[in-house]
Amino acid sequence: MADLSTYAITRRWAPQHADRLQYYGLPTPNGVKVSIMLEETGLSYDAHLIDFAINDQKSPEFLSLNPNGKIPAILDPDGPDGAPLALFESGAILLYLAEKTGRFLPADAARRWQTVQWVMFQMGGVGPMFGQLGFFHKFAGKEWEDKRPLQRYADETKRLLGVMDTALDGRAWFMGDDYSIADISMLGWVNGLVNFYEAGALVGFDQHRNVAAWLERGLARPAVQRGLKIPARG
Template sequence: MIDLYALTSPNVQKIYIALEELGLPYKEHFVDVWKGDQFAAEFMKLNPNGKIPVIVDHDGPDGTPITIFESGAILLYLAEKTGKLLPSDKRARTEALQWLMIQLTGVGPAFGNFIHFQRFAPQEQDHDYSLSRYRTEMLRILTLIDERLSSSAYLGGADYSIVDISTWPWMRLYMATPGAGEKVPHLARWFATIEKRDAVQRALAKIGKIQSVRESAQARDKDRLFGRGEFARA
């Protein structure tokens, strides 16, 4: 059994999808970041970085429990545990891992920062430069991925893998924009293909039932989450 500490962010969605694809049994534990649950002492023992997702696999290496945080590390662990969702051939595996790193170091930061300044930054301040900077990087990465998918069925290569699972939840944010698929037709084809997968639909159904206090979060709750105001360290 795997304990999954989660809420609804794209990084958490990755793990839901992977667990459903692999058919591994898991139990959900909701960590409402809008209430500061991630800073509770018990959770910080699981992840000293105070972020979700986290898993605890009670059937870890040598049959002993193991705790893993960071979505990329979790995906790699699950792929290696099961021998699935990553190529076994070294050349193909290396190619796939390159694109996994693009998601972890490029897609996530660019999309995440753009959304932060667009939705959550204090409106009384000027964020034009920040929005322009991250919008430009986001669009550059979208073009890169679209070009990759013009000659590859999946992001990591010929087969569906944790590279697609890692990237797809972030693309949901972009593809929700009317007409988005017209600008990146190869990405749109890939997105629709993955969206139809049974495991993805099961994961989305579970995520859709999760409740948090995001909509009612007060200014202090947001300050705590984003490390600003009285919670700023600089």
């Protein structure tokens, strides 16, 4: 069994089971990508809450795992060739877990890369734009007198939803009949846009019927329902 005690993060968040994958996160739109994936794959793992309220993400122990100070991150005692692997960046973690389990990423090379392109679409567009919209609509940014930033992100969010709606026309999932990491990467963000940031009316979400139906299908999955609440907030 790998010795995880050499990793500084385990001194603050001790593994409950040292032979299991260690997940460090918070149930935010970005964090739940990994918790949903872990629940979907059925991998055994310990979940550790990284509490933003007390700046856990800025602690030396967490920064030793992710120098960027963001969630999510993982520490897998059974990484490639049986050696421990520490990994951050949600897109990279999704790809890693898909390869590790052989699930939610097509084996066919062309479809594999088509799936990866949608994960990159989420990483480069959906996450940053929806997140900025949330800041300017619900959080501190809503007090700013200059509403041009809010409008900028609202317009871009509408555009991205349009891209998604077109891609989902006649499809259950982004890869057709195959639920994949493309869907897992985006479910938390679209759910967050509507149910957490409460920006559905602002961006005309109901007009994007294919996205709305896709979100409903995703939220009906038991693993998604569980993953949206992991790690449990204190």
